[in-house]
Amino acid sequence: MRIDKKQIDQHNSDLQKAHQNRFDFAKSEIPHAESIIQKLIDFNVAIPSWALGTGGTRFARFSGAGEPGTLEQKMEDVGMLHALNNSSGAISLHIPWDIPSNYGAIKNLAADLNLKFDAMNSNTFQDQKGQALSYKFGSLQNTNKAIRQQAIEHNIEVIKHGIELGSKALTVWLSDGSCFPGQLNFRKAFQNTLEGLQEIYAALPADWKVFVEYKAFEPNFYSMTVGDWGQSLLYANKLGPKAFTLVDLGHHLPNANIEQIVALLMMEQKLAGFHFNDSKYGDDDLTVGSIKPYQLFLIFNELVEGMDARGMNHATDLGWMIDASHNVKDPLEDLLQSVEAIMISYAQALLVDRKGLNNAQDNNDVVAAQEILQNTFRTDVRAIVAEARLRAGGALDPIAFYRNNKLRASLIKERGANTIATGL
Numbered sequence: 001m002r003i004d005k006k007q008i009d010q011h012n013s014d015l016q017k018a019h020q021n022r023f024d025f026a027k028s029e030i031p032h033a034e035s036i037i038q039k040l041i042d043f044n045v046a047i048p049s050w051a052l053g054t055g056g057t058r059f060a061r062f063s064g065a066g067e068p069g070t071l072e073q074k075m076e077d078v079g080m081l082h083a084l085n086n087s088s089g090a091i092s093l094h095i096p097w098d099i100p101s102n103y104g105a106i107k108n109l110a111a112d113l114n115l116k117f118d119a120m121n122s123n124t125f126q127d128q129k130g131q132a133l134s135y136k137f138g139s140l141q142n143t144n145k146a147i148r149q150q151a152i153e154h155n156i157e158v159i160k161h162g163i164e165l166g167s168k169a170l171t172v173w174l175s176d177g178s179c180f181p182g183q184l185n186f187r188k189a190f191q192n193t194l195e196g197l198q199e200i201y202a203a204l205p206a207d208w209k210v211f212v213e214y215k216a217f218e219p220n221f222y223s224m225t226v227g228d229w230g231q232s233l234l235y236a237n238k239l240g241p242k243a244f245t246l247v248d249l250g251h252h253l254p255n256a257n258i259e260q261i262v263a264l265l266m267m268e269q270k271l272a273g274f275h276f277n278d279s280k281y282g283d284d285d286l287t288v289g290s291i292k293p294y295q296l297f298l299i300f301n302e303l304v305e306g307m308d309a310r311g312m313n314h315a316t317d318l319g320w321m322i323d324a325s326h327n328v329k330d331p332l333e334d335l336l337q338s339v340e341a342i343m344i345s346y347a348q349a350l351l352v353d354r355k356g357l358n359n360a361q362d363n364n365d366v367v368a369a370q371e372i373l374q375n376t377f378r379t380d381v382r383a384i385v386a387e388a389r390l391r392a393g394g395a396l397d398p399i400a401f402y403r404n405n406k407l408r409a410s411l412i413k414e415r416g417a418n419t420i421a422t423g424l
């Protein structure tokens, strides 16, 4: 389903007056609003193909309706989000859930929808139908060489699909680990995993990167073989310059200082990018910014500071992706909320009085440092974000547009009420 540009224009003209008032006020408070707007226009966040349907928990899955049943439909959903917010111009595929049957047709569709292919994701955390050997006791860490080999070959196959589509990165998340003390020899598990990653690394084209994603627990609950940023960084350093550490916000032990992790990974030039989500307890996969918006702002504050210190391009030099699971909300509405939360935090981080903060830090003026950060966090930048969307051709209020134009009802009419998206 495609959105008619005329409908967006109509929506925007209906909201224009109220928006202009808010924007004029925001501009009066924010002197360099124009430069922030341009950065927001350039910034895009990739949508994971597996977040377009209902996620469910290990207890139940309450399917939504009109879910995308094919890769093409998933792309159309992302195309719709992008048409509304102009900041969702990429899709991240998970293999084998999203194997294209015709690369040319899929690439044409992507061009038509103005979408790029973000990092490709491999899957050795599940057994697939007809798969020769099981990953029950891990994939790259496995004590059985043939199982390790199967996992290596799968990752190389994922790279090949990505090359055909024009992707430039492979994300490897391993569920490998152990559930009980004594189950695993940690050193051998690390070594096997490293050797497997080295073979995968060797299959990367020159202009590709590999992102090593870590996770503290789940599905293994005693140890994870890539369990934290330190372990991921060890692998990335041993692999070489094309390997980086990927931060998924939900993959830490409670209260971890993620903004500090981010700052240090950037210092080492080893930060791959993000899987954005939010959590209260564990890897809850909730809407980013819904539980800890101040943390999200503090992360972006470090990102902007660190990227500027290195002269990096905010929009293109790191991988920006959402990784969430939608159990009680319409996934498309949830993704619109997610992108909005990211844009707000990014805009606020661009607003930070960097000089003032540096001075406060140099002079150990703790109060001034806190004032600067919290005043910025409490500045309402929503009109600035909306203005960026408007100038880029998107909708002033994407969720209102989605609801008023009954887009979910149209999707149900087109796809039926019982379609189920592949994924988790």
Ligand code: PSV
Residues within 6 Å of the ligand: 050, 121, 173, 213, 215, 248, 275, 283, 323, 424
């Ligand atoms: C694991 O929890 C994870 O965050 C990894 O990124 C996976 O690839 C993704 O979720 C989807 O299962």
Ligand code: MN
Residues within 6 Å of the ligand: 173, 213, 248, 275, 323
């Ligand atoms: Mn993730």
